[in-house]
Amino acid sequence: xxxxxxxxxxxxxxxxxxxxxxxxxxxxxxxxxxxxxxxxxxxxxxxxxxxxxxxxxxxxxxxxxxxxxxxxxxxxxxxxxxxxxxxxxxxxxxxxxxxxxxxxxxxxxxxxxxxxxxxxxxxxxxxxxxxxxxxxxxxxxxxxxxxxxxxxxxxxxxxxxxxxxxxxxxxxxxxxxxxxxxxxxxxxxxxxxxxxxxxxxxxxxxxxxxxxxxxxxxxxxxxxxxxxxxxxxxxxxxxxxxxxxxxx
Ligand code: BGC
Numbered sequence: 001x002x003x004x005x006x007x008x009x010x011x012x013x014x015x016x017x018x019x020x021x022x023x024x025x026x027x028x029x030x031x032x033x034x035x036x037x038x039x040x041x042x043x044x045x046x047x048x049x050x051x052x053x054x055x056x057x058x059x060x061x062x063x064x065x066x067x068x069x070x071x072x073x074x075x076x077x078x079x080x081x082x083x084x085x086x087x088x089x090x091x092x093x094x095x096x097x098x099x100x101x102x103x104x105x106x107x108x109x110x111x112x113x114x115x116x117x118x119x120x121x122x123x124x125x126x127x128x129x130x131x132x133x134x135x136x137x138x139x140x141x142x143x144x145x146x147x148x149x150x151x152x153x154x155x156x157x158x159x160x161x162x163x164x165x166x167x168x169x170x171x172x173x174x175x176x177x178x179x180x181x182x183x184x185x186x187x188x189x190x191x192x193x194x195x196x197x198x199x200x201x202x203x204x205x206x207x208x209x210x211x212x213x214x215x216x217x218x219x220x221x222x223x224x225x226x227x228x229x230x231x232x233x234x235x236x237x238x239x240x241x242x243x244x245x246x247x248x
Contacts, residue, residue, distance in 0.1 A: 002026050003243045004060045004098075006047050007105065007234030010034060010078055010133035010168075013043065015050040015060075018239035023116030025232055027054065038079040040086055044095040051096050060098045061242030063105035063234045064088060065134065067148045071102055077153070077162075078133045101242040106130045106203075107147050108237030109227070110138025113201050114145075115240065117228035124198040127151070127191060128227070131184075131204035135162040139195065151191055161187050167206050181216035188220045196222075203227035 006015035016029035030053040035042035051060055064083075067074040071089025076082075093100040110128035113119045119126050123142050130136035135152030138145060152162040163169060165187045170180040188200060200222050202210060210226035217224065229236060 001243065003058060003239040004051060004054070004056050005108075005235035005237070005239030005242070006050055006060060006062045007108070007238060008034070008043060008047070008062065008064055008079075009105070009234070010038075010065065013046040013050055014235065015047070015054075016235055017054060017056060018236050020239060020243055023112060023229070023236050023240075025235065029232070029235065030054070040080070040082050040088065040091055043079070044091050047092055048095045051098070056098070058098065059242045059245075060092075060096055060100050061108070061238030061240070062088075062092055062100055062102045063108040063238045064102055065105045065136070067150060068102050068104050069148065071100075073102070074148075075150075099242075101238070101245045103238065103241045104136070104138075104148055105234050106136025106138045107145060108241060109136070109203050109229070109233035110140065110201070110237065111145060111240055112229050112233040112237035113203065113227050114140055114143055116236065117233065118201045118225045119199065122199055125195055126199045126201065127195060127197045127222075128201040128203055129188075129191075130227075131165070131167045131202065131206045133166060133168045135166050135187075136204075137191075139197075154187075154190060154194075156187060156190055161190075167204060177212045178216060181213040184213065185217045185219065188217065188222075188224070192220055192222055198222060200224045201227050203230075203233060205231065
């Protein structure tokens with residue numbers, strides 16, 4: 001079975017039909033640049049362009065980089081504040097002309113990793129963290145997601161954690177891998193103190209460079225592994241969520 005997935009990110013909005021049996025893209029994805037400011041109207045136009053690139057008639061799953069409850073976007077840390085308390089599901093469904101399911105980006109990526117990637121078959125508490133413009137989190141217990149956990153906004157030494165330990169912070173402050181790994185280490189120890197997970201899955205674009213920093217992180221008891229689906233986790237997870245809501 002195939003469902004369309006779209007991932008709204010800080011720099012790009014990308015999508016493709018997803019083969020849900022394989023957990024992989026069924027066709028090469030199409031990407032457009034995220035407009036700045038990333039207003040609801042501007043982003044909805046880009047999502048419609050991505051879907052319109054394909055001859056797609058079915059439901060569409062969409063990720064959003066903020067809290068989403070029942071189709072309503074509730075926060076907007078790294079996108080235009082116009083998204084706060086907006087009926088994003090209705091806006092996107094109207095622009096695309098298809099039924100839409102919308103969920104948090106890290107929840108989508110985590111769901112895909114648990115089904116097809118680094119978390120496959122893993123029981124107990126698993127925390128998937130995505131490092132990018134912000135830090136996203138997806139918390140699972142025996143494979144079941146607790147949505148919208150927002151662990152990127154934990155306060156660490158008086159700072160919003162994602163402002164110190166995201167990959168954007170690394171780039172903005174020109175931090176060495178060593179220096180950035182030290183910040184990530186502090187962050188992971190803090191999350192571990194609160195949740196005692198068995199496994200951390202480290203996602204986001206940086207998962208491709210895990211060899212540069214994962215071995216520098218010490219004093220974390222949980223196993224730490226890089227995500228496996230990398231760039232496509234959000235698209236795959238969005239499609240998985242849409243397939244669940246279209247059968248329920
Ligand atoms: C947002 C989260 C999102 C994460 C990654 C954070 O700033 O609050 O909802 O998952 O960034 O995009």
